[in-house]
Amino acid sequence: MIVTVTLNPAVDHTLAIPDLPEDGEIARTDDARVDPGGKGINVSKYLVELGTETTATGITGDFLGQFVRDSLTEKGIDNDFVDIEGRTRLNTTILTADSEYKINHDGPAVNGHAIETLLETIERNDPDTVVVGGSLPPGLGPDAIDRIARAGDWQTAVDVGGDVLRDLDASYTLCKPNREELAVATDRPIDSLEDCYDAVERLQTMGYDRVVASLGADGAIMATPDGLLHAAALETTVVDTVGAGDSLLAGVLAALERGATDEEALRSGVAVAAQVVSVPGTTVPPLDDVPTRLESVPVSSPEPFSR
Ligand SMILES: Nc1ncnc2c1ncn2[C@@H]1O[C@H](COP(=O)(O)OP(=O)(O)O)[C@@H](O)[C@H]1O
Numbered sequence: 595m596i597v598t599v600t601l602n603p604a605v606d607h608t609l610a611i612p613d614l615p616e617d618g619e620i621a622r623t624d625d626a627r628v629d630p631g632g633k634g635i636n637v638s639k640y641l642v643e644l645g646t647e648t649t650a651t652g653i654t655g656d657f658l659g660q661f662v663r664d665s666l667t668e669k670g671i672d673n674d675f676v677d678i679e680g681r682t683r684l685n686t687t688i689l690t691a692d693s694e695y696k697i698n699h700d701g702p703a704v705n706g707h708a709i710e711t712l713l714e715t716i717e718r719n720d721p722d723t724v725v726v727g728g729s730l731p732p733g734l735g736p737d738a739i740d741r742i743a744r745a746g747d748w749q750t751a752v753d754v755g756g757d758v759l760r761d762l763d764a765s766y767t768l769c770k771p772n773r774e775e776l777a778v779a780t781d782r783p784i785d786s787l788e789d790c791y792d793a794v795e796r797l798q799t800m801g802y803d804r805v806v807a808s809l810g811a812d813g814a815i816m817a818t819p820d821g822l823l824h825a826a827a828l829e830t831t832v833v834d835t836v837g838a839g840d841s842l843l844a845g846v847l848a849a850l851e852r853g854a855t856d857e858e859a860l861r862s863g864v865a866v867a868a869q870v871v872s873v874p875g876t877t878v879p880p881l882d883d884v885p886t887r888l889e890s891v892p893v894s895s896p897e898p899f900s901r
């Protein structure tokens with residue numbers, strides 16, 4: 595069973611307008627939606643659609659926190675959050691005809707007491723894998739994630755910022771940086787696929803058994819204990835990439851959870867992400883045809899890096 599931990603959940607407000615308004619103008623639209631969001635929560639949404647048992651936990655507060663919990667329950671996603679006094683944040687994505695703008699709030703301040711309660715909550719749900727995803731709210735540092743990783747005999751995967759990846763000290767089964775996070779985590783520029791291969795191998799030496807790096811339209815690479823794999827992205831009509839990384843991670847973890855090989859897991863992640871980028875926001879598309887699409891994901895072992 596996979597427990598996802600979102601320390602800083604969000605209500606995702608996604609709206610579409612043809613162009614950004616000029617100064618003093620008002621843009622009006624009837625194309626807007628709100629979804630419960632935050633990286634761990636999104637992973638749980640996709641895991642449920644993939645038929646993998648999961649519970650979403652983390653820290654929520656006030657009426658936006660209530661919205662997150664209620665809408666997960668309505669969607670049939672098991673959830674068990676720690677409630678605090680501060681207010682869960684509202685994150686906005688504005689889609690125009692040719693651009694995507696994201697505005698993310700910092701979120702409410704969280705104290706050590708909430709983390710104690712969160713550790714009890716995770717333990718009560720008896721996971722074999724814990725996924726910690728998203729930014730840290732004010733008041734918490736990377737040590738909060740290390741505490742979660744060390745608190746039980748579960749495996750821990752992380753989808754966190756590059757600065758946090760650099761600072762974590764515990765052992766992790768997997769991390770999922772994107773290009774920018776790879777650059778920050780390794781403190782090196784990432785200008786080519788070779789730079790990515792070098793960076794994921796560096797991250798392995800920093801305590802991550804597997805590194806799945808998402809590279810947008812260039813697909814994804816996975817550093818495994820046996821070598822490197824590159825999967826090209828599937829061709830699809832891209833509506834927006836909100837939740838793309840979360841869906842890639844869910845596809846990988848769902849496959850690993852059922853005992854698939856690393857290569858099958860990478861194929862699964864890329865096949866799931868291709869479906870998710872073709873729908874708006876973090877809407878969950880039907881994912882029942884993912885098993886039939888695995889073979890169409892082109893996977894190679896990059897030379898001369900394969901061991
Ligand atoms: N333009 C695209 N075409 C096809 N697949 C895409 C595209 N952009 C993203 N994806 C898929 O979504 C995955 C995650 O996207 P990415 O933007 O790298 O993640 P993140 O949301 O973490 O920044 C990619 O590895 C790829 O499989």
Ligand SMILES: O=P(O)(O)OC[C@H]1O[C@](O)(COP(=O)(O)O)[C@@H](O)[C@@H]1O
Pocket residue numbers: 602604605606630631632633634636685698727728729730835836837838839840841876
């Ligand atoms: O915690 P962060 O880094 O601010 O990100 C939170 C946001 O990212 C999302 O999880 C989407 O993630 P991606 O677009 O990176 O896949 C949103 O649901 C949420 O609003």
